[in-house]
Amino acid sequence: MKTRIFSAFVNNNSGVLTRISGLFARRGYNIKSLTVGETTDPRVSRMTIECLGDDRTFEQIESQLGKVEDVISVAMLDPERTVCRELFLISVRSGALPQREENDLDYRVVSQSASGAVYELCGTGEDLGRFCALFDGVEFDIARTGITAVEK
Secondary structure, eight states, rough: OOEEEEEEEEEEEEEEEHHHHHHHHTTTTTEEEEEEEEEETTTEEEEEEEEOOHHHHHHHHHHHHTTSTTEEEEEEOOOEEEEEEEEEEEEEEOOOOOOOGGGGOEEEEEEEETTTTEEEEEOOOOOOOHHTTTTTTTEEEEEOOOOOEEEE
């Protein structure tokens, strides 16, 4: 299975998210990640939807999304021209993180106490995997925002 990212501009009305998620559920499409946020125009929101499937499924998703009443526009983003990021909060119960010089990950400590720390990491799923590997054998918890993307 492949992964593709769709960017949809939608009217910022109540029920839009329900209609779109219902479309995916009715058709049996799998959503890997979904984020929604207002654009510079408060009447319009951008939905970033990461999906699993094959080429035919992606064509159907793009076509079906375009038919939803409050969808202004939808596009399947070109993986070669798209920048994707996700925000991760990692709560570490104990243990110390190696010095910043030992890795190239862009993270920061957002909270620290005697019992552990909370780190913020902005990056890709691969970055998260490498960051978590730094805590081998240490208990931690992760909260993630879901992917957001924009074409270059």
